[in-house]
Amino acid sequence: MRMDRKPHLTKKPADVKCQRVDDSIVSGLEDEATDVEHLLVEPQSEHISVDGVLCFGKESIEKHLKMEDFSCAFDYGWKIGCGGLDSIYGEGGDDMKLEVLDGLLDEVDEVDDIHAAHDLSSACEDFLLDIEFPETFSELDHISHEVSNLHNSSSESHSPGFSVSNSVGGISESSFVTAQESNYKNSVLGKMVNCDLHHTFGSKCSCPDPVMETGRHSKEHDQDFVESDDEKPLVSFILSNKKVKSSVEVPKGDTHLRQKILRKPTRRYIEEFSRNSATGKKCLKVEPQKEFPQVPESQPWRGRPTKTVPKLEFESDCELSASEPDDERKRTKRSKMVCDRRKNQRMWTLAEVIKLVDGIAQYGVGRWTDIKKLLFASSSHRTPVDLRDKWRNLLRSSSALEQNMREDEANAKHNVRMLPKTVVCRIRELATIHPYxxxxxxxxxxxxxxxxxxxxxxxxxxxxxxxxxxxxxxxx
DNA sequence: TTTAGGG
DNA sequence: CCCTAAA
Structure with a gap:
């Protein structure tokens, strides 16, 4: 959720920037130089934006109101969802409630995504976060703490907000806070652009430049590197020898990075790129708001599967007759599944495995859509392809178990851990009947x-x- | 759109 | 889990 982002906001290591500036001196031969200029200018605007947040300046009130309308719209959408929830409550049991609640919570994710997509300023957050503010940093930190606290309360209030679906009258707390933050970001963006223009049009900008002192040094170097061709051989030599300690942690070097950018970036590349930029490993040269869709950050898509409580998964999945009201939910879900599939990586619970085996026994191997529709209708995060993949893995592991059993039981256990013998037997059985x-x-x-x-x-x-x-x- | 297969 | 080709 959104609160995931705040760590980046609050603790911004100072050395990152220093290193970055240093890099830019060396590797900023071609296009880095302009970036450095941006970086050197932006902090001042950030300073102003902080004031804007504190005072809630006049020009931001309008935006604020707009955002309120926006969140109202979302609230309406939520209420619809809650209506569905109520109708389900009538029929289903507690586990059903949990299931639907789970779905709704997922949908909160989606709303968040949409919000992020609509929130223009949040799209440049990466960009902003890459900026260091030597003077205003402590101030900003304070502000961000406040925002984070608000966020904490808001994200915690998500599920209660849904449970009292009927009583939702106005703007929900969460949306309001988001609006506030968006407002804050909007003002940041506006000022940033403004000051950027100032800078571009010369030194007429009356804004104080807090990093002028630190900036001058690197600026000079940048100009040197850009304007004088004599320096190029030296730099290219350095680059070719890979002695550059680049903040852009692309192992293959700068030229490769550029090649990547020139090529049509694949979706995975985009995702990884944004992910890395979120962790601060890479510093974006391209403005993220233009090139890349905003992806909610700091959701590790591998290694730490967001395992929901297995019991919940189990119980909810036992309901074969899935609620039809989540028709709309499915539709919206589809788009989500398409774009952040990897982030939704979920561990397969034993119940799911058993259900999958049941389905295969019932319908046979290969009819994944049927199995999905009939047995996994309630768990929308499992696509037919997922079922097939899981079955493939099950077969693989079970066969591995069988082979390893004789020579090394421990190893076999490691291969097919947590699978009861009965399940393994069934898998093997099915494998003989319906060989994949x-x-x-x-x-x-x-x-x-x-x-x-x-x-x-x-x-x-x-x-x-x-x-x-x-x-x-x-x-x- | 679904399935198979490779990564 | 992701991607792509084939049906």
């Missing part, structure tokens, strides 16, 4: 041991091709 095209190969070798081993001993490559043909036939 690709993995059945290894599985068949354990089940139909004599046949495959004979074939393997008789021939080399032809045999494998033959078996592949068999697999193909099975598919068709």
């Amino acid at each position: 095209p690709k993995v059945c190969n290894s599985n068949l070798s354990s089940v139909d041991n004599d046949l495959s081993s004979k074939q393997l001993t008789t021939g080399g490559a032809p045999v494998s091709s033959h078996r592949r043909n068999l697999r193909r036939k099975k598919c068709n």
Whole structure:
């Protein structure tokens, strides 16, 4: 959620900037130089923006009101969702409530996403966060603390807000706070652009430049590097020898980075790029608000699966007749699933595995959509592809278990940990009945041991091709 | 759109 | 989990 972002805001290591400036001196040969200029100018605007937040200046009141309207709209949407919730309460049990609540909470995520998408200023947050404010830093820190505190309260109040769906009359607290923050950011953005223009149009800007002293040094160097061609060979030499300690932690060097940018960036690249920029590892040269869609940051998409309480998952999934009111939810969900799939990586619970095995036993391997529709209708985060992948993994691990069992039981346990024997047996059983095209190969070798081993001993490559043909036939 | 397969 | 090709 949104509060994930605040750590970046609150603790901004000072050395990052220093390093960055240093880099820019060296590697800022071509296009870094302009970036440095931006960086050197922005802090002053930030200073002003802080005042704007504190005083709630006149020009920001309008925006504030607009944002209120905006959040009202969202509130309305939530109320609709809550209506659905109520109707479900009538029929379903407690677990059902949990399930729907879970979905609604997910939807809060989506609302957040939408909010972020609409919030122009938040799109440049990365950009802003890359800026160091030597003088205004403590001030800003204070402000950000306040904002964070507000956020804390707001995010905690999410679920209560939904549970009292009928009583929601006005602007919900969370949306209000978001509006405040957006307002704050808007003012930041406005001032930033303003001062940027000032800077671009010369030194007419009357704004104080807090980093003028520190900036002069690097600016001079930048100009040197940009304007004099004599320096280029030296720099390119340095670059080619990779002696540059670049803040842009691209292992392949600057040229590769540029190549990447020139190429059409893939979605994964975009995601990783934004993710890295969020963690401060990379410093963006491209304005994030233009190039990249705002992705909620600091949600590790790998390694730490956001495992919801298994019990909840289990109980809710047991309801086969999923609530139909979440039709709309599915639609909105789809878009979410498409864009931040990896962040929604969830551990497969035992219940899910059992259900999957049941479904396969019922419908057979390959009818993933049916299984999904009938057995996983309530868990919208499992796509048919996920089911297939899971089944593939199950087969793989179960076969590995079977093979390793004889030689090393511990290793086998490690492979298929947390899977009860009954489940493993069922998987193996199903594997024989409905052999999965690709993995059945290894599985068949354990089940139909004599046949495959004979074939393997008789021939080399032809045999494998033959078996592949068999697999193909099975598919068709 | 669904499924298979590779990464 | 992601991506792509094929049906």
